[in-house]
Amino acid sequence: xxxxxxxxxxxxxxxxxxxxxxxxxxxxxxxxxxxxxxxxxxxxxxxxxxxxxxxxxxxxxxxxxxxxxxxxxxxxxxxxxxxxxxxxxxxxxxxxxxxxxxxxxxxxxxxxxxxxxxxxxxxxxxxxxxxxxxxxxxxxxxxxxxxxxxxxxxxxxxxxxxxxxxxxxxxxxxxxxxxxxxx
Amino acid sequence: xxxxxxxxxxxxxxxxxxxxxxxxxxxxxxxxxxxxxxxxxxxxxxxxxxxxxxxxxxxxxxxxxxxxxxxxxxxxxxxxxxxxxxxxxxxxxxxxxxxxxxxxxxxxxxxxxxxxxxxxxxxxxxxxxxxxxxxxxxxxxxxxxxxxxxxxxxxxxxxxxxxxxxxxxxxxxxxxxxxxxxxxxxxxxxxxxxxxxxxxxxxxxxxxxxxxxxxxxxxxxxxxxxxxxxxxxxxxxxxxxxxx
Numbered sequence: 001x002x003x004x005x006x007x008x009x010x011x012x013x014x015x016x017x018x019x020x021x022x023x024x025x026x027x028x029x030x031x032x033x034x035x036x037x038x039x040x041x042x043x044x045x046x047x048x049x050x051x052x053x054x055x056x057x058x059x060x061x062x063x064x065x066x067x068x069x070x071x072x073x074x075x076x077x078x079x080x081x082x083x084x085x086x087x088x089x090x091x092x093x094x095x096x097x098x099x100x101x102x103x104x105x106x107x108x109x110x111x112x113x114x115x116x117x118x119x120x121x122x123x124x125x126x127x128x129x130x131x132x133x134x135x136x137x138x139x140x141x142x143x144x145x146x147x148x149x150x151x152x153x154x155x156x157x158x159x160x161x162x163x164x165x166x167x168x169x170x171x172x173x174x175x176x177x178x179x180x181x182x183x
Numbered sequence: 184x185x186x187x188x189x190x191x192x193x194x195x196x197x198x199x200x201x202x203x204x205x206x207x208x209x210x211x212x213x214x215x216x217x218x219x220x221x222x223x224x225x226x227x228x229x230x231x232x233x234x235x236x237x238x239x240x241x242x243x244x245x246x247x248x249x250x251x252x253x254x255x256x257x258x259x260x261x262x263x264x265x266x267x268x269x270x271x272x273x274x275x276x277x278x279x280x281x282x283x284x285x286x287x288x289x290x291x292x293x294x295x296x297x298x299x300x301x302x303x304x305x306x307x308x309x310x311x312x313x314x315x316x317x318x319x320x321x322x323x324x325x326x327x328x329x330x331x332x333x334x335x336x337x338x339x340x341x342x343x344x345x346x347x348x349x350x351x352x353x354x355x356x357x358x359x360x361x362x363x364x365x366x367x368x369x370x371x372x373x374x375x376x377x378x379x380x381x382x383x384x385x386x387x388x389x390x391x392x393x394x395x396x397x398x399x400x401x402x403x404x405x406x407x408x409x410x411x412x413x414x415x416x417x418x419x420x421x422x423x424x425x426x427x
Contacts, residue, residue: 005422007414008295008332009340009377023337025297032377034297034337036417053421054335057223058242058301080244091243093304124253124302 006033006050013041013048021049057091059084059118059126065095066138069112075100077108079116079128095126099168102131104154107168113139115170136170150174193362194351201361202231209345209357209405214326214416216333222309224334226416228326231359232316235323237330241306242298250305256298257305260289262323264312284320285310291324291344291373291383297337306336317360318346321371321409324383329413333420340375341413342382345405347372347398349390354397356405368394372402376410 006012012024013031020026021042023035033039037052059065059081066086067079076096081089097116099107107130108114114137116128130136142149142158143165149156151173157164193201200206210231219225222238245251262285266272277285288310298306308330310323321344328342348358349368358369368388374381381403390398 005418007341007417008338009375011377025337025339027339027378032339034339035335036332036421052335054223056242056301056335058304091241091304093242093244121300121302 004039005036006039007036008033012039012050018046018048021047023050023052024048055084055087057084057089058093059095061118061120063118064115065118065128066113066115067095069108069110069114070094072108072110077114077130079114081126082113093126095128097128097130099130102168104166104168106166108137109140109143109165109167111140112137112167115172130168133171136168136173138170138173138176140167191361191365193365194353194355198353200350200355200359202359204357206353206355207401207404209408210359212409212412214329214412216329216416216420222330222334224330224332224336226326226329226333228322228329230318230322230325231357232314233312233319233322234314235319235326236311236313237323237326238309238311239306239327239330239334239336240309241334241336242301242304243307245303245305251303253302254299256301256303258289258293258296258298258308259305260285260292260308260310260327262288262310262312262320264315264319268312268315284323287320287383287385288324288327292327292331292342294380294382295328295338295340295342295375296331297339300337306331306334315360317363318358318371320344321346321373324373325409325413329416332413332417340377340380341410342373342375343406343410343413344371344373344383345402345409346370347402347405349388349394349398354394354401356401368398370398370402372399372406374403374406374410376407 010033011030015026020031031048033050035052037050040049040051065081066083067081070080071078119129120127144163145161147160213229215227219238224239226237228235324344346358347370350362350366370386373383
């Protein structure tokens with residue numbers, strides 16, 4: 001990685017040599033920087049990137065997010081993003097997660113805190129996946145009485161009223177307290 | 184032609200202006216990137232006696248939702264003058280002039296910012312004029328551009344802005360408040376130096392075609408001076424000792 005400071009609009013390569021990667025764009029002739037940072041040239045794949053020290057509040061494909069379920073629809077859930085790769089974000093952007101292929105009555109309900117993996121940005125929407133063991137519900141409460149719940153395989157049981165509900169639970173369910181996030 | 188009658192000598196026989204500058208000399212400019220902890224990006228500019236603070240938030244969720252665009256992110260700019268920024272108290276409610284300058288700055292920044300990667304989101308730019316002395320729109324535009332770069336918003340180029348004008352039949356660089364009030368013409372210019380594109384050009388006054396060309400050239404030269412200072416501000420923050 002070059003130590004030279006790069007500013008938006010600076011020429012970093014010719015389009016014949018390299019493709020524009022992260023934080024770079026081509027103007028039809030040259031590859032130019034789009035942010036302040038340091039040049040990071042990938043000579044194997046012929047891609048010119050710029051490394052910027054700040055992370056934007058929009059997740060990229062492959063990022064793990066934690067968020068609050070905002071809406072539950074017949075074949076997808078909408079989640080408001082609160083953390084990206086463990087770092088808090090205030091942008092409150094939403095992603096959608098398809099639940100069509102999961103054979104379960106409830107995947108997650110509104111106000112549950114879930115962890116998801118971002119798979120793509122498609123048609124102006126951020127798409128996420130929930131079908132891995134570490135993905136799913138991290139924190140929820142009893143939908144009947146609002147008390148604490150304990151996990152039972154792929155369901156939860158209220159410790160007060162013994163109500164049992166289905167969820168797609170994460171392997172990390174119950175490991176963290178999200179009371180503040182819920183407020 | 185144009186300007187008001189005034190006792191003030193705007194340009195003396197030696198080519199020295201009312202504040203002691205030469206015709207092609209800008210005012211003292213100081214730009215600092217960062218400084219606001221809670222904003223995603225920020226900048227502070229002192230452009231002569233103008234003092235302006237800019238905060239940038241985003242990309243973030245759009246409220247109300249119907250304002251969002253499914254194809255691209257949107258840029259929202261609020262230019263606001265503090266009640267104490269001018270000699271007589273200014274009503275803090277947005278005036279017609281502030282609404283117009285907000286629009287003008289937004290349209291000057293739009294060719295530079297690349298929001299197509301962030302559909303359904305908004306980038307908010309808040310400009311607070313703490314002290315005004317003529318040429319606030321250029322100073323605000325320059326600072327907003329640094330604040331956007333500080334926030335990490337992808338940009339095609341930084342937008343540097345500087346005004347040129349005409350005083351005593353002479354084309355001058357960086358019009359101050361007295362020259363703006365009593366001069367013959369004022370032309371704020373926003374310019375992307377790497378792409379060599381003008382993003383803002385307004386003209387208040389009357390110029391001949393030759394004067395117009397010279398005014399644009401002078402303004403662009405001023406923008407290049409501002410651009411070097413914008414780069415220095417970002418360099419100091421990210422690669423020097425100016426980090427916050």
